[in-house]
Amino acid sequence: MTSVAALPHSHPHPWRVFAATSVGVVAVFLGISGLTVALPTVTRELGASAAQSTWILLGYMLVTTALILVFGRLADIIGRRPLYLAGLVLFAVATGLCMLAPSANWLIAARLLQGVGAAAVVTNNTALLTDTFPPHLLGRALGWNATVAAVAQVVGPVIGGAATAAFGWRGLFVVCLPVGVIAIVASLLAIPRGPRMASRREPFDLAGSILATAMLTAVVLALTPGVTASWWVPGACALAAVVLAVAFTVVQMRRAHPLVDVTLFRNRGITLVLVAVLVNAVATYAVALVVSLYAQAVEGVSAVSAGVLVVPVAVGTVVAAAAAGSLVLRFAPRTLTAVGMALDAVGLLGVTVTMSAGGPIALTAPFLFVLGCGTGLFMTPSTSALMLTAPAERRGIANGLRSTLQNVGNLLSTALALAVATVGLSGAAREAAYGGTLGVLGSDELTTFVDNIRTVGLALTAVACVGVVVCLAFPRRHVSLPVSEPDLESVSTLKEPA
Template identity: 70%
Template sequence: MNSVAAEYHARPWRVFAATSVGVVAVFLGISGLTVALPTVTRELNASAAQSTWILLGYMLITTALILVFGRLADLVGRRPLYLGGLAAFTAATGLCALAPSAGWLIVFRMLQGVGAAAVVTNNTALLTDVFAPHDLGRALGWNATVAAVAQVAGPVVGGAATSVLGWRGLFLVCLPIGLLALVSSVLVIPARHGRRGSETFDLAGSVLSAAVLTAVVLALTPAATRVPGLPWLPWLFVVAAAVSAAAFVAVQARRRHPLVDLRLFRNRGIALVFVAVVINAVATYAVTLLVSLYGQVVSGISAAAAGVLVVPVAVGTVVAAAAAGSLVPRYSPRALTATGMSLCAFGLLGLTVTLSDTGAAPASTAPFLFLLGCGVGLFMTPSTSALMLAAPAARRGIANGLRSALQNVGYLLSTALVLTVVTAGLGDGARRAAYSGTLGALGPAESARFAGNLRVAGLVLTAVVAVGVVVCLAFPRGPAVPDPADRPLETLSS
């Protein structure tokens, strides 16, 4: 083992600690704004479409660039791209705090998304580099746990910061966290030398993957792209998404060095994990947004109180993820992931039932949100471990990078889906009032319609996660076991 490799393997948990701070900064930035959105909308006088893109712009850019930056990292090195991403994210965070208008905030949020994509992609790849194979699954499981906890803690931090410092306070809180992540990463992540000079960057695949995601988001959020006289525009985006997806698959199949290694999907177990990851993300991610809108728009509570409402999700996630670590060696991924998805389904159904037209007793959502968090935590660890063990050693970094990308696709689709459902049937004025938390001023009829839409969104998410239970039950029956590193990907058992 050369000196660089020895240095890496001597300090894996220090690298984990440093990159975890980066994960916290990124996920606070993405989820913390959900509870601050009404305040942002009011103070910046944002339109309904602008409010939508304040959330979706960041997520779309991040998701579209994850695979691109993952490929670039293989070519130019992970450390410089990761550190560059942290620097860009931190600088954009400061700009967000200074944004003079909704339009500029959207631009700065998209710049944040560029940096976040480099962080998210290289975070898992750096861990794959530094951890020994027998510790990799555990490290990635904890990494996913840190991301999940930061994601659900974001609304708490965002709500508290907004109540005390205004909406800009969220970015002021994230700024020193980003700086800490940058400094610690510079200190503990050593440079690695050498690059794969024979490999090329898949520009066509990168453009097509971004086109697919953009078209899907535009198709799912017609309110954000509404053009008078063009009611068929969302269907045009559906067609564009389908054509782009077909072209992407065709291009990847012919590339010697593709953006996405489609051979991974030939393994039935790996393919099912990918599908389950997307479904779980779609069904659970936007629950925070759903609860925040219910609390602030229907119940009329403050941003800080809305943030506290989702604390049970974080608690449940931590408890279940910690327990799952000891359960993974004893039970099959099929049993654990299906149980986790089932808990999510019961939590979502119970949450939906508690949402009333008057917003009465929002605290009654707590037990169901805790159940949902337990489901997420119980699903997350065994699914990640199963993927890492099923993938060949030489493909584990690629497999986990693709898992991260697909999870972010789920986050993006979840947000777009919920925003579309909860504002369905509302006029432009009512949609803006809903985003700003002032819908009650328009009368009880509009509030009741919005509350009904929230329940419909909850039922839609419940139906999505029910499909996820079926997918998990299709997992291979036996325990997850590693495939030999020298075994060709095409011959992996299904």
């Protein structure tokens, strides 16, 4: 455990750093979530197959997930600022290439390049704030950082829908590009050059990086059969993932300076937080996609209307995250995260029941608000507990692990939703579901799709219930934020209220 006194907090204007990194977060998450409602339009206009449509959506997350661990460790060695800036530049360039894409394959390649830049950004964002803010302000900063990310993620479909309605699907990238450029300029001006850490003298684990990237890629390919038309690829990737995992473990145990610091997992609190982050992402990430697909394919609404449908999630996230900034000083992380996951489960079940009943899709609004509240309440205590528990020189890899697991969860959530929602559909019906035109086909195909959507919702609800159990297993005493300057000499802990 790192004492609070050891935390670097010399920057005189930390909120400027927060503002700059927030713009970067917005750019990245707009690029991720905006396509959830624009996908049907992209599919129709580029003539993409079902497999290509899946790659357009999942390829970005696959690359980001595979590289976060590598960039987390690299940031601890070369510094967070240069890697963060390089990621922003690459993301902006790739966004321009997406905007110019003449074909589905071009767009897939550009999205993969976007994912590389996004990995460098999301890996360093939270760690930069932790290095910049004094401990008594860090909880508030991390809370608002989580809020910005969550709101950008759920507002992305609204902006994506509006941009698609006004300018076509390329409009999404037209919006993202200037945001990315602003993020680069703001970060150059606001983010300070960090102090040298001992870890910067440590060698980079190239073998571990290659094995980790290959292993994570094999895992996600094995768990997302929709990205390939070959039936044997998932099985082969699963076998390769096992072999690579064994090789990676052996290499890490023999390295003096490994890619993954396994000593982090000796802390039960850190381990459980990381598991909870994964479960939360699996349970909640695909909701916007499911609602959007259902609304466009079944009810025939426009892309912009589908984006507006998920606005209650953003509202709930803002409300709960703002409250969490204060609640984290009074209640233990296990309490706040468990309540957050429970609200996620209630919201998911309500959305599922409402869509299954065949009523207007707008009736999902109150349950989407509850889901947003759960997300906002979960993020702040889980993130702050992890970052304050990790040693200062290992925050890059600790945040890398958190970001990796969150992105794995996002990817699995999306893959689960797409695979289950289209199971049992003919090839034509599957492409019609992606294109938002399933309603013109026979009623049998439509009924199957609606039944599948209900199955997706129930599965995600079950995952959220598992998350409640994981959160309740958190230690009763956990690292938390000191409430005032006199407390900075030691890390305060929060106990369960009597």
